[in-house]
Amino acid sequence: MDKQQLSIIANNIRKHVLNMVYSANSGHIGGSFSGAELLSALYFKEANITKENAADLERDKFVLSKGHASPLLYGVLVEKGILPVEELTTFRKVDSRLQGHPSMSYIKGVDMSTGSLGQGISAAVGMALSYKAKELPYRVYTLVGDGEAQEGQVWEAAMAAAHYKLDNLCLMLDFNGLQIDGDITKVMNPNPLDKKFEAFGWHVIQIDGHDFDQIFKAFEEARNTKGQPTAIIATTVKGKGVDFMENNYAWHGVAPNQEQYEKAMAQLNEVKHG
Amino acid sequence: MAKMATREAYGKALAVLVQERNDIFVLDADLSKSTKSADAQAVKPTRHFNMGIAEANMMGVAAGIATGGNTVFASSFAMFAVGRAFEQVRNSIAYPKLNVKICATHAGVTLGEDGASHQAIEDIALMRAVPNMRVIVPADDIETAQVIRAVADQKGPFYVRLGRAAVNTVHSDDYVFEVGKGKVLSSGKDIALVACGVMVEQALLAKEALKEHGLDVTIVNMATIKPLDKNLMVELAKTHKGIVTCEEHNVLGGLGGAVAEVLAQEHPTKMLMIGVNDTFGESGTPGALLKKYGLSAETITERVLAFSKTL
Numbered sequence: 001m002d003k004q005q006l007s008i009i010a011n012n013i014r015k016h017v018l019n020m021v022y023s024a025n026s027g028h029i030g031g032s033f034s035g036a037e038l039l040s041a042l043y044f045k046e047a048n049i050t051k052e053n054a055a056d057l058e059r060d061k062f063v064l065s066k067g068h069a070s071p072l073l074y075g076v077l078v079e080k081g082i083l084p085v086e087e088l089t090t091f092r093k094v095d096s097r098l099q100g101h102p103s104m105s106y107i108k109g110v111d112m113s114t115g116s117l118g119q120g121i122s123a124a125v126g127m128a129l130s131y132k133a134k135e136l137p138y139r140v141y142t143l144v145g146d147g148e149a150q151e152g153q154v155w156e157a158a159m160a161a162a163h164y165k166l167d168n169l170c171l172m173l174d175f176n177g178l179q180i181d182g183d184i185t186k187v188m189n190p191n192p193l194d195k196k197f198e199a200f201g202w203h204v205i206q207i208d209g210h211d212f213d214q215i216f217k218a219f220e221e222a223r224n225t226k227g228q229p230t231a232i233i234a235t236t237v238k239g240k241g242v243d244f245m246e247n248n249y250a251w252h253g254v255a256p257n258q259e260q261y262e263k264a265m266a267q268l269n270e271v272k273h274g
Numbered sequence: 275m276a277k278m279a280t281r282e283a284y285g286k287a288l289a290v291l292v293q294e295r296n297d298i299f300v301l302d303a304d305l306s307k308s309t310k311s312a313d314a315q316a317v318k319p320t321r322h323f324n325m326g327i328a329e330a331n332m333m334g335v336a337a338g339i340a341t342g343g344n345t346v347f348a349s350s351f352a353m354f355a356v357g358r359a360f361e362q363v364r365n366s367i368a369y370p371k372l373n374v375k376i377c378a379t380h381a382g383v384t385l386g387e388d389g390a391s392h393q394a395i396e397d398i399a400l401m402r403a404v405p406n407m408r409v410i411v412p413a414d415d416i417e418t419a420q421v422i423r424a425v426a427d428q429k430g431p432f433y434v435r436l437g438r439a440a441v442n443t444v445h446s447d448d449y450v451f452e453v454g455k456g457k458v459l460s461s462g463k464d465i466a467l468v469a470c471g472v473m474v475e476q477a478l479l480a481k482e483a484l485k486e487h488g489l490d491v492t493i494v495n496m497a498t499i500k501p502l503d504k505n506l507m508v509e510l511a512k513t514h515k516g517i518v519t520c521e522e523h524n525v526l527g528g529l530g531g532a533v534a535e536v537l538a539q540e541h542p543t544k545m546l547m548i549g550v551n552d553t554f555g556e557s558g559t560p561g562a563l564l565k566k567y568g569l570s571a572e573t574i575t576e577r578v579l580a581f582s583k584t585l
Contacts, residue, residue: 057341057342057343058342058343061341063338103369103370104341104370105369105370105371111341112337112338112341112366112370113365113366113369113370115365116361116365116366118330119334119362119365119366120334121334122330122331122332122333122334122335122337122338122362122366123334123335123337123338123341123366124338125331125334125335125338126334126335126336126337126338126339126340126341127338127339127341127342128338129323129335129338129339130299130338130339130342130344131342133299133320133321133323134342152330153330153331153334153362156326156328156330156331157331157334157335159326159328159331160325160326160328160331160335163326164323
């Protein structure tokens with residue numbers, strides 16, 4: 001799949017995210033928009049996760065450690081044909097499979113129940129460890145937030161991944177610089193994240209998380225890295241794609257009103273691809 | 275009579291299981307020689323992973339391994355498995371109903387000399403309050419061996435509470451453990467003593483002493499705290515004047531609480547709850563601590579006698 005097709009998919013995902021959060025009047029747009037290119041590239045070019053193998057217990061896996069970006073994951077699963085698009089209006093409503101934070105109990109294709117920050121990365125380590133132990137060829141990917149890196153468990157998991165030389169594990173760090181209470185460096189500075197991962201024994205790649213060429217290259221480098229896990233520190237823009245949401249932490253977890261929704265959707269509809 | 279800690283029986287049972295089955299993974303957090311999960315490592319090092327002193331991550335890793343259809347045993351001391359990693363157990367294991375068996379050792383005051391910081395007396399309460407979690411407290415080596423096999427054979431999360439101190443075998447070789455079933459070990463008629471873990475032996479000893487005082491009590495091993503054997507509890511309540519629960523755990527929220535919840539709704543019966551009386555433990559030998567914290571056969575005897583006079 002080429003860049004232009006992926007750009008269309010990423011834009012579709014953003015529209016799904018916007019529709020879900022507007023319909024639910026609740027949810028997380030900013031941190032969903034920031035990861036749209038990363039997950040489009042992962043699901044449509046890098047990882048072997050399909051509608052057909054979604055229910056397989058052992059295959060390539062993706063863990064959304066920053067589980068509040070559930071609209072991003074649901075948007076991806078719609079684009080993959082794993083979730084029907086009509087279901088998106090049930091997001092965050094009673095009796096829905098689309099829980100506020102992803103639950104693997106309801107959807108084959110949600111590879112881990114997440115939402116409590118710091119826990120998804122450990123599950124990804126467990127998946128990668130079991131594949132190594134059973135000599136299975138599959139890879140495990142996880143998307144971790146930069147604010148999430150304030151959780152001590154992230155570093156327990158990072159230590160374990162390097163200790164067991166999990167070169168089948170690829171972590172994407174969504175480095176958008178903002179968390180609920182504001183700038184990550186003002187709330188509790190987790191930097192320098194590259195040096196921290198390196199010190200924990202990881203191979204580190206730094207990229208622009210919205211540039212497909214850089215994302216493809218990073219995935220390839222991660223695949224070719226042996227004996228250690230890889231962390232892709234992807235600099236991103238929170239709220240990317242809608243001008244009044246970009247780099248504004250106020251859009252971490254609030255829903256747009258009708259006027260804001262229409263304005264945002266109009267901008268997404270005007271996006272030129274390639 | 276054999277004497278073996280339930281953790282020892284756990285290690286032996288696990289070592290057999292990992293050799294039989296390729297889907298079993300074992301995790302520990304730098305306590306494998308104490309929890310005895312090292313017995314499994316000795317026979318199958320390719321399925322045993324030490325996660326270091328990082329219990330929160332260990333529980334998440336256990337969950338991740340289980341997503342692939344594997345059966346995972348994760349061990350540490352009860353204090354750390356349940357206390358330190360409570361939310362990881364809740365959100366990463368119990369909520370997605372993953373196939374993880376938390377086998378926690380050194381529970382209760384009989385952990386002994388290490389003192390209150392290491393003596394979990396809240397773990398049954400915490401674990402039984404979590405949806406999807408089943409809670410089992412075996413009493414001796416014979417029962418532990420069967421419990422470990424039973425939890426390996428049943429999908430989904432279990433919390434198995436094990437002890438550090440050697441305890442006498444209370445079951446005969448023909449004992450059969452079943453998840454969710456209590457077992458009447460000795461029939462009586464006046465009062466029923468419902469116990470779990472190390473307290474089963476103390477209750478059996480108390481029965482002999484109570485006989486000399488003219489009280490004929492029934493002794494029940496209620497190894498499964500959740501799901502509790504409701505039918506047996508109601509039957510015991512109907513056929514006895516009172517119910518006494520005995521546990522090496524805080525009197526709040528443990529076996530006593532579980533039994534009271536059932537009886538209060540199904541067949542209100544006067545109860546006496548014997549356990550640690552909402553206080554922290556301290557350093558000492560297991561025997562001295564059982565005595566000091568009111569968990570010895572002598573104390574059970576005295577308290578049951580006093581209780582019988584109120585019925």
